[in-house]
Each structure stands twice: as structure tokens, then as C-alpha cells.
Amino acid sequence: MIEVKNLHKGFNGVEILKGINTSFHPGKTSLIIGQSGSGKTVFLKSLIGLHTPEKGTIAFDGKINTEFTTEEKRQWRQEIGMVFQGSALFDSQTVEENVMFPLKMFTKQPEDEMLDRVNFVLQRVNLENSNSKFPAELSGGMQKRVAIARAIVMNPKYLFCDEPNSGLDPQTAIVIDNLIQEITDEYQITTVINTHDMNSVMEIGEKIVFLKNGKKAWEGSNKEIFKTDNEAVVNFVYSSNLFKKVREAYLQEK
Amino acid sequence: MNYLEHVGKYFLMLKQVFKKPQRARVFREALFKEIEELGHKSLGIIVFISFFIGGVIALQTALNITSPFIPKYLIGFATKRSVILEFAPTFCSIILAGKVGSYITSSIGTMRVTEQIDALEVMGINSLNYLVLPKIIATVFFYPFLIVLSMFLGIFGGWVAGITSGMFSHLDFIEGVQLDFNPFLVEYAIIKTLVFAFLIATVPSYHGYYVKGGSLEVGKASTQSVVWTIVIIVIANYLLTQMLLT
Numbered sequence: 001m002i003e004v005k006n007l008h009k010g011f012n013g014v015e016i017l018k019g020i021n022t023s024f025h026p027g028k029t030s031l032i033i034g035q036s037g038s039g040k041t042v043f044l045k046s047l048i049g050l051h052t053p054e055k056g057t058i059a060f061d062g063k064i065n066t067e068f069t070t071e072e073k074r075q076w077r078q079e080i081g082m083v084f085q086g087s088a089l090f091d092s093q094t095v096e097e098n099v100m101f102p103l104k105m106f107t108k109q110p111e112d113e114m115l116d117r118v119n120f121v122l123q124r125v126n127l128e129n130s131n132s133k134f135p136a137e138l139s140g141g142m143q144k145r146v147a148i149a150r151a152i153v154m155n156p157k158y159l160f161c162d163e164p165n166s167g168l169d170p171q172t173a174i175v176i177d178n179l180i181q182e183i184t185d186e187y188q189i190t191t192v193i194n195t196h197d198m199n200s201v202m203e204i205g206e207k208i209v210f211l212k213n214g215k216k217a218w219e220g221s222n223k224e225i226f227k228t229d230n231e232a233v234v235n236f237v238y239s240s241n242l243f244k245k246v247r248e249a250y251l252q253e254k
Numbered sequence: 255m256n257y258l259e260h261v262g263k264y265f266l267m268l269k270q271v272f273k274k275p276q277r278a279r280v281f282r283e284a285l286f287k288e289i290e291e292l293g294h295k296s297l298g299i300i301v302f303i304s305f306f307i308g309g310v311i312a313l314q315t316a317l318n319i320t321s322p323f324i325p326k327y328l329i330g331f332a333t334k335r336s337v338i339l340e341f342a343p344t345f346c347s348i349i350l351a352g353k354v355g356s357y358i359t360s361s362i363g364t365m366r367v368t369e370q371i372d373a374l375e376v377m378g379i380n381s382l383n384y385l386v387l388p389k390i391i392a393t394v395f396f397y398p399f400l401i402v403l404s405m406f407l408g409i410f411g412g413w414v415a416g417i418t419s420g421m422f423s424h425l426d427f428i429e430g431v432q433l434d435f436n437p438f439l440v441e442y443a444i445i446k447t448l449v450f451a452f453l454i455a456t457v458p459s460y461h462g463y464y465v466k467g468g469s470l471e472v473g474k475a476s477t478q479s480v481v482w483t484i485v486i487i488v489i490a491n492y493l494l495t496q497m498l499l500t
Contacts, residue, residue, distance in 0.1 A: 050372060074378055078377075082376045088373040104279065105277050
């Protein structure tokens with residue numbers, strides 16, 4: 001479980017995050033949504049430790065990340081899987097080498113055991129027979145799947161995804177969403193996704209945190225987001241006619 | 255950011271670079287890859303340039319010795335001294351700064367703007383140590399061999415130029431090459447090469463690692479890194495010559 005208390009973060013005197021309080025639970029897919037510039041990326045980067053909070057705390061299973069000892073920090077890093085917006089695969093390495101990289105860095109497993117694990121996770125993300133390909137030879141959706149495979153190869157407790165659907169066609173985006181949700185459920189991972197994709201919000205948002213101007217403006221589930229009358233959320237989520245109609249249909253049905 | 259801040263940031267970067275690698279096996283693999291990329295793949299250009307520049311030095315020296323009172327063996331002597339003292343260590347390092355420096359900056363810079371460095375950091379890997387240390391060791395160990403090869407080829411190029419043009423004889427050239435051989439000059443050239451190799455690996459790494467923006471900024475950083483590496487090599491060359499030869 002991740003607990004965020006009164007999180008503040010700014011750059012060059014400009015406050016980006018203004019006291020965020022929320023929590024993310026194991027086995028649940030949590031989404032951070034909000035307009036561009038609302039602080040989503042800074043929030044996600046603070047969660048994964050790339051930014052240090054100026055005020056407030058982020059606790060992982062009760063332990064505050066800024067108070068970790070060196071050994072605890074090393075251990076914590078290995079419990080984190082991250083899927084970056086552009087996949088962030090290492091260009092000079094093959095799919096197999098990319099996925100095997102964390103195992104090589106942090107375990108002393110023999111090569112054949114590592115290879116078995118790599119093949120298992122690649123199979124899990126439906127990407128067999130691509131071991132020897134380089135990232136440049138893969139489609140966007142395949143790259144995302146390799147990134148997910150690399151993120152889960154160490155059996156992480158926490159999975160973070162920065163806009164995993166960006167640049168993907170709707171069909172592939174749904175495949176990626178479902179894959180993340182399945183993995184979250186299967187391994188009881190605490191998953192936090194930063195997204196703009198309203199399909200993801202509707203489909204996999206077991207918990208949604210809506211940010212506006214660096215503050216948490218709303219929090220709820222994908223069921224509750226249909227019913228909310230929070231003006232900022234309604235204006236953001238139902239900005240398209242299609243989603244307005246979906247909401248109306250949902251409310252009429254209820 | 256002013257120059258002093260850059261200098262400070264560069265030394266802070268080096269502090270992170272010179273830490274014990276997290277996994278010896280991964281470090282070894284990275285080192286061999288860098289030796290291939292930064293050393294082995296530079297062999298062709300160094301061989302080509304050294305041979306022809308050696309030839310040009312010999313021909314120009316021969317063309318400028320018009321007085322019958324100046325012995326012809328001075329052509330071999332001047333070629334040897336020019337190649338060993340300046341051409342091989344300094345000129346070749348400047349060529350390598352252009353070739354290898356732009357490669358280092360663009361490869362690390364691309365990793366930065368495509369979040370590959372963030373991915374390393376999230377995994378808990380010291381990205382500077384993982385990316386830069388193998389480059390430093392590869393250049394510092396491999397470039398002295400390249401430079402010694404360049405010395406031989408430069409002198410050989412001078413000899414071939416003389417033989418094919420008929421401007422001086424084989425015996426005169428060999429006599430000049432053997433005249434007043436001072437092994438310290440080779441040591442001086444190797445010391446310079448070690449310093450330049452370190453600069454060629456670290457200055458472009460600095461520019462690549464701290465790049466901000468997109469592909470355009472990576473391109474600009476590559477150009478800047480080559481310019482700065484050459485400027486620092488030239489200054490270091492002057493200082494080392496002052497310290498070692500005067």
C-alpha cells in the first residue's frame with residue numbers, strides 16, 4: 001500500500017504539487033488523471049523517487065521513502081516496476097536483453113534460469129518469438145508490452161505506468177489496459193497509472209485521483225465518476241459528446 | 255549556468271562515475287561493447303589519416319629544405335619528431351574527439367530524452383557509473399595503442415612518400431628516424447594520450463547526460479561537446495607540454 005500525505009513539490013520557486021493526500025492499494029488499478037500541467041507527471045515521478053518531496057511524505061507499506069536506509073532503498077527499488085510513456089527500452093539491447101537486464105543487475109541466477117523467467121514474462125504479455133528483435137523493429141504496442149514485461153520480471157510489489165496508451169490505436173490501448181489490470185489482479189500489485197485516456201478511466205479505473213492545479217480535486221472509482229457532480233471532473237472527463245452520451249445512458253440505466 | 259557551475263557539476267558527475275560497479279558481469283559486458291564502439295571502430299580512420307599525414311609531413315619538410323648545407327636525414331628526423339610529439343597524440347585525439355565525442359553525447363543524450371536514464375535510476379542503478387565508467391576505461395586503455403600505431407604509420411607514411419616521390423633516399427630517411435631517439439618523448443606522448451582519452455570520454459558524457467529537451471537539443475549538445483572537448487584538449491596539451499618538456 002502507498003500512502004501519500006500532504007505532498008508538496010515545486011521547481012524554481014513554482015509550486016507544482018500543493019498538498020496531495022491519497023492512498024493506493026494492492027491488487028487495485030489506480031489512475032491519476034487531470035489536464036496537462038496539473039502535476040500528474042511530477043506526482044508520479046515523486047512516487048517513484050525521481051523527485052524528492054519538499055514537504056509531506058510518501059509511505060510504502062508504512063515506511064516513508066525518504067527515511068529508507070541505503071539497503072532499504074536498494075530493496076525498495078527492486079520492488080518497483082515502471083512503464084514509461086515512450087517505453088524507455090534500451091535501444092542497443094534486444095527484447096530478451098532488455099527484459100533480462102534487471103535480473104542480471106540484481107540477482108545471481110544462472111543464465112538459463114534468467115532466460116526461463118524472461119520467456120515466462122514475455123509469454124505473459126503475449127510476446128513470444130520476439131526475443132532477438134531490437135526495440136526499433138517493434139510496433140508501439142509491442143514496445144509497451146516489452147516495457148511491461150521488463151517492469152514485472154522482478155515480481156514487483158508496485159507498478160507505475162506513465163501514459164501507457166499514448167500513441168497507440170484504440171484496440172491496442174484496450175489490450176494494454178486489460179493486460180495491466182490482469183497482471184495487477186494476478187500478482188496483487190499496487191498499480192498506479194498516469195493517463196489521459198478516458199477509455200482507461202471507464203474500463204480499469206478501480207480508483208481514480210483527479211488532479212487540478214496541483215491539488216487533488218476529486219477521488220473515486222470508475223462507477224462513481226459517472227455519478228459525480230464535481231464540475232471540474234465533469235468538464236474534464238465528459239468534454240467529448242461521446243462520453244457525455246455514455247454518461248447519460250449510464251445514469252438513465254441506473 | 256556559468257562556467258564555474260559547469261566545472262563543479264562535471265566534478266560532481268565524476269564522483270558518481272568512480273564508484274564500484276554494481277555487477278561485475280554487466281560491467282564487463284559494457285566494457286567490451288565500449289572497446290568495440292569507441293576503440294576498434296576508430297581504427298580505420300586513425301590508420302588512414304596517420305599514413306597520409308605522415309607522408310605529407312615528410313614531403314613538405316623535403317620541399318622546404320632547399321639549402322645543400324642542410325642534410326637530407328633531417329627529413330626523417332623532423333617527420334619522426336612531428337609525428338611522435340604532436341601529430342599522433344594531439345591531432346589524432348582531436349579527430350577522435352570529433353568522431354567519438356559526438357557518438358558519446360548523442361547516445362547518452364538520446365537515452366536521457368527518451369527516459370532510458372530515468373528507467374535505470376528507477377531500477378536503482380547508478381546510471382552515471384553504468385554508462386560513463388566503461389567508456390572511460392575503454393578509451394584510457396585502448397587509445398594509447400591507437401596512438402602508438404599512429405606513430406608507426408605516420409613515420410611509415412613519410413618513408414613511403416619519400417620512396418615513391420624520389421625526393422629523398424631510403425637511407426637518409428632511416429638515418430633521420432634513428433637520430434637522437436629519446437624514449438621520454440614517447441612517454442610524453444602516451445601521458446598526453448591518457449589525459450586526452452579521459453577528456454574524450456568524460457566531457458561528451460557530461461554534455462549528453464545533462465541534456466534537456468528533445469532531439470534538436472541532443473544535436474546541439476553533440477556539437478557543443480565536440481567543440482568543448484577540442485578546446486580542453488588544446489589547453490591540456492599546452493599545460494602538459496609546459497609541465498613535461500620545459
